[in-house]
Amino acid sequence: MMTIKQSCKSMPELTQITDFGRLFANDTPLFDTRAPTEFAQGAFLHTYSLPLMSDKERELVGTCYKNKGQDEAILLGHELVQGDIKAQRIRKWLEFIEKYPNGALYCFRGGLRSQITQQWIFEASGIDYPRIKGGYKALRRFLIDETDRIMGQVTPIVIGGQTGCGKTLLLDKLKNKIDLEGLANHRGSAFGNTTTPQPTQINFENALAIQLIKQQNQTLLAFEDEGSNVGRVHIPQCVQAKTSTVELVLLEATVEERLKISMDAYVINLCADFIAKNNEKGVDNFANYWLKSLEKIQKRLGLERYQSMLNLLNNALSLYKEQGDSTGFHPVVEELLVGYYDPMYNYQIQKKMDRVVFKGSSDEVLSYLNDKSIY
Incomplete structure (x- = not known):
């Protein structure tokens, strides 16, 4: 045979x-x-x-x-x-x-x-x-080689700003961009998990390379300001190195605007996603998401602050489960934005001020980017 x-x-x-x-x-x-x-x-x-x-x-x-x-x-x-x-x-x-x-x-x-x-x-x-x-x-x-090559020839422009200011929403309006958080299926913070798992490291890198291949003929590409990781996936070193030295545009928003954006993303829309995927268990899974996310920052908050935040969160969850009322999350989200994330942002942004070339609202930043041919 x-x-x-x-x-x-x-x-x-x-x-x-x-x-x-x-x-x-x-x-x-x-x-x-x-x-x-x-x-x-x-x-x-x-x-x-x-x-x-x-x-x-x-x-x-x-x-x-x-x-x-x-x-x-x-x-x-x-x-x-x-x-x-x-x-x-x-x-x-x-x-x-x-x-x-x-x-x-x-x-x-x-x-x-x-x-x-x-x-x-x-x-x-x-x-x-x-x-x-x-x-x-x-x-x-x-794909690994193309990521290195393309990052060597494009000019990124990085969009930064306080947590909840709408960077992802702004990035969604641009064609010439690389959405690292979208590719990583994560919002880039302790509260960044979604209702579906993140890709493997390999799949993230492959998807990133493919997006770069599709955008390689663009002179300028917009990126959101990120650290070395988005959730549990690691951003390739060539991307980190390039985006950490280029021009930085800061998106500005009021606390009220940030609260609205964050409530939509992390409470209303997220709970709806959990319910759509898990039906009866959706609200319980949404509650577990919030409790586990808060626990991740317990050490940074300190025991007293953590306990205070946990009480606020439990009250918000009880109100939501009993009445479907999300307003109990307002003080939770506002305290996270202003009391927890803003001090860290203020500390980090001071190291980058020499790279800042523009600051403004969403419309002003879009106008600035359009003038630079990032559509």
């Missing part, structure tokens, strides 16, 4: 893709033939998990490879993926190809798994569906 390895060698040369920039710039749909656990650790936007082998099958083949070598491992893989299992997987691949005829496939290094998948697709349908040369590893290396 011809082994998979021999069969691959006997096949005609099928198409490989090497123009990675075009793939990402055009949001080309890709399917990933790696095992599900590999996909979960890191993948790309517009990529779907359609594995050649399950996690268990991959584990068995890997063990066989270590103990008996490549030929025996390939033979075992052939035995594990045959008959109905093989037919089901080919059917899923062909369904994907029918939906995305201009896509491509890959495995980890562009080796046997993607070659076998490509071969089986060709044998079943006559379709030469392209695979990525070098696979996931080559794509990942390309």
